[in-house]
C-alpha cells in the first residue's frame with residue numbers, strides 16, 4: 001500500500017513536471033549585438049524575471065548577433081508576429097511611428113540624465129502609446145549613450161571637415177538629413193554591412209556609440225573617432241501586440257513590470273560598458289578627438305525645419321526642452 005502510494009505520488013509529480021514543461025511558452029527575441037552586450041543582457045534579465053514570476057510558464061530566448069536578420073527585417077518579424085520580442089534602436093521606427101522621431105533628433109537632449117527624465121516620464125508614455133499603433137507594446141527604453149562620427153580618413157574637428165565625406169547612417173531619414181546638413185553624404189545601410197563598407201572604401205565612416213564601435217570592430221578600420229555626440233538615441237524593447245494581448249491581465253502586468261525592472265539592470269551594464277569599450281578602442285589604436293561641437297549644433301536647423309512640422313511633434317519638442 002505504502003509502496004503503491006509512493007509510486008503514485010512519484011508518477012503524479014512526473015506527470016505534473018512534464019505538463020508544466022510542456023506548458024512553457026518560449027518567446028523569441030532578436031538583437032543585432034553579440035552575447036554579453038548590455039542590451040542582450042538586459043533582455044535576458046527580463047526573461048529571468050518573467051520566468052520566475054510566471055513560475056516557469058514563460059521563458060525568453062535571445063537570438064543575439066543578428067541571427068534572425070538585420071534590424072529592419074527583424075522589425076517586420078516582430079510586427080507580424082513571427083517573433084514575439086525585439087530589441088532595436090528607436091531610429092528605424094522613424095518612418096513608421098512619428099513620435100519616435102523626437103528622441104532621434106540631433107542635440108534634442110542636453111545630457112543622458114535629460115534623456116532619462118524624458119523617456120521615464122509623460123513623453124516616454126506618449127511614445128509608448130504611439131508604438132501600439134504599429135502593433136507593438138514597448139516594454140522598455142534602454143540606454144545607448146551618445147552617437148558620434150568616425151571614419152577611416154582623418155580627424156574631424158569642425159563641421160567643415162565633414163565636407164564631401166560619405167557616412168553610413170542608421171536607417172532613418174532624420175540621420176540622412178542630419179549628415180546632409182553637415183555637408184556630407186549619408187548612405188543608410190544595415191549595421192552588419194558597415195565593417196566591410198569601410199574596409200572596401202564604399203563609405204568613409206559611420207556613426208555610433210563606443211560599445212558598438214568596439215564590438216562590431218569598426219575601430220579596426222576607422223581609427224578617427226570624433227566626439228560630436230549628435231544624438232542620445234535610446235534603444236527600444238518591444239513585444240508583438242497580439243502576443244501581448246493574448247496574455248492574462250496578471251501576466252501582462254508581470255511582463256510590463258519585468259520590462260521596467262530590466263531598465264535599471266541595462267543602464268548599470270551600459271555605463272560600465274562605455275568606459276570599457278573606450279579603453280579597448282584606444283588601446284587598439286583609435287584616435288578620439290573632441291570637435292568644436294557648437295558648429296554641429298548650429299547646423300541642425302534644416303533637420304528640425306523639415307521634420308518638425310506636425311503640431312504633435314512641435315509640441316513634443318517643446319515639452320522635451322521644458323523637462324529640467
Ligand code: GTR
Pocket residue numbers: 032071087088089144169170171190191207208209212235
Ligand atoms: C547601435 C544599436 C543597434 C543598431 C546600430 C546601428 O547603437 O544598439 O540596435 O541600431 O546602432 O547603427 O545600426
